[in-house]
Amino acid sequence: MKTDEDRCREYGVPYDPTITRPAVYQQSGWKCHLCGKRVRKSLKYPHPRSASLDHIVPLSWRKDSPGHVWGNVALAHLRCNQSKGARFAGSTKPAPRKPGIVTPLWKLRLTLFAGTAALFYFNAEPTVLTIAAVLCILSVVPQRKVRRRRRRAWWKL
Structure with missing residues (x-):
């Protein structure tokens, strides 16, 4: 499984090594930033209500993503994070992609x-x-x- 650092290197976005999951979870007060409900510390992956680190602007947006930095990470339930996918938090549209000219x-x-x-x-x-x-x-x-x-x-x- 790829680490956040590997993903940042793959997408060419900045990576801040001072960001740790426990620090992000503590900063957010163990509250999901997508649904607003409490995240229980006792639940572990792969439980759908377990804690996961969410990038508000996805790393896969490359040049439009600020990267793995403090303003772009937040706590989310695993289910909420997976249903959000590669979209901006609160958006229903998928990530912008350039269509091919000749299919x-x-x-x-x-x-x-x-x-x-x-x-x-x-x-x-x-x-x-x-x-x-x-x-x-x-x-x-x-x-x-x-x-x-x-x-x-x-x-x-």
């Missing part, structure tokens, strides 16, 4: 359209042109998204 689907579409144009230019058989045109149309028709069911965690069973 594999668009590469396929460009290839299909270019191939169809070449077939038309070189006077291909009508059946071949029809098949190529149908493939082009089918590549643009939106696909229905399949909703995946989330598995319930072992502590909710």
